[in-house]
Amino acid sequence: MDLIKEIVSRAQANKQRIVLPEGTEERTLKAANQILTDEVADLILLGNRSEIEEAAKKWGLGNISKATIIDPATSPKKEEYAQLLFELRKKKGMTIEEAHQKVQDPLFYGCLMIKAGDADGQLAGARNTTGNVLRPALQIIKTAPGITCVSGAMLLLTKAPNYGKNGILVMGDVAVTPVPDAGQLAQIAVCTARTAKAVAGIDPKVAMLSFSTKGSAKHEVVDKVVEATKLAREMAPGLSIDGELQADAALVPSVGESKAPGSEIAGHANVLIVPNLEVGNISYKLVQRLGHAEAIGPILQGIARPVNDLSRGCSIEDVYTMVAVTANQAIAAKEQK
CATH class of the missing domain: 3.40.50.10750 (Isocitrate/Isopropylmalate dehydrogenase-like)
Structure with a gap:
């Protein structure tokens, strides 16, 4: 068995909840459909539900219906997450108003889900820069015990x-x-x-x-x-x-x-x-x-829970593999607790 098959197999045996904040991005959605078909992970897609469903229909992605779809702008948990973000960042000068605004950003929302225990890992970067992917991870999830650099x-x-x-x-x-x-x-x-x-x-x-x-x-x-x-x-x-x-x-x-x-x-x-x-x-x-x-990678490390960054030139196969990698990291992070 080659390494990628091993990584996928380990993910299938212990399914993790992985957030994909770029829920309407074409490569992400096509990879997500295959992940759900192969039962590699439980996926949480962030974005406007009707846009995600229309895109899935357009590209013939029948298994996207198996994902959990959340729109951060209308989520019933956005108040709870805004309060969590405010508590984490108030010493750095964040106001509750700013927290309410930030929580509508899918990259922040996904990291808040992980911090709250509602998800196990996140993968983004097909549309966003490394800085944008890393910033909420470092502000919300923070580094692992004993680690100061990512x-x-x-x-x-x-x-x-x-x-x-x-x-x-x-x-x-x-x-x-x-x-x-x-x-x-x-x-x-x-x-x-x-x-x-x-x-x-x-x-x-x-x-x-x-x-x-x-x-x-x-x-x-x-x-x-x-x-x-x-x-x-x-x-x-x-x-x-x-x-x-x-x-x-x-x-x-x-x-x-x-x-x-x-x-x-x-x-x-x-x-x-x-x-x-x-x-x-x-x-x-x-x-x-x-x-x-x-x-394969880069695989980000040093964060308390896995948040990985894709290249904006990534392929569907890259997204699929990195979801499985993120799931493997999530499994290991739970075992280290």
Whole structure:
């Protein structure tokens, strides 16, 4: 069974309530119809009911009727959610009037549903920017305990079965924090390891990547990776992690043995943590384009409950897969409570 089928199968076995705030968007609706057909998740579509139903009829999406459809503007819960938002944000200067206005925004409404326990995760971004998707998540759901920075992991399904877990690798951060300090990099490592376990079913072996292996080069950016490795071990004492390692030392057993003798991670890594966003973004795109790997994500991590961001150029298949990924994260988040 390939990884995407495994992710879908886990979601089907423990159905989660996933909010799709862009309820009238074509790719979202077509993916939602297939999700409901395959019983991957219980979906909550946000938007005007008649617009959603007309779009579903136009595109022949007969199973959209199985979704819960909520219009934030007319929802009977909008007063309750406005009060919840006001309580969460009043110290930041939000008035009750502003809360009433914000609650009609589907991105805010979906996050308030999650905060209130009425939903388990959210997926948006086909129409909205990353900033618009993330802002309500950080204001309402907030970060997970012990985590202060949000990051993005990428699942890389490569054609090199001798690396990672049968060619599956997880890389972070590829999406959010441009230049993490040592503390943030440690959090990214711990969160990416959790994502690898929750979504890819991987027993994480984490390599903290650099242009140096075990002191082969001296530089302040190398020192940051060394410090981050130490902090990650303190954050998650049971985590299998090592660094600093060059990419070949992390992946190739013979190179790992030569450059980092005695390391349990060198040559066997399946989770790769890059020192900054620039490296992560460039690296995964090179692997994707030159290595013909399938890249799934970015999967946002560090938020207390899963909220994921789609590319505005996403396909129907991307939306379908990311609903299943979000469901897997929701399952894991409940187990961590």
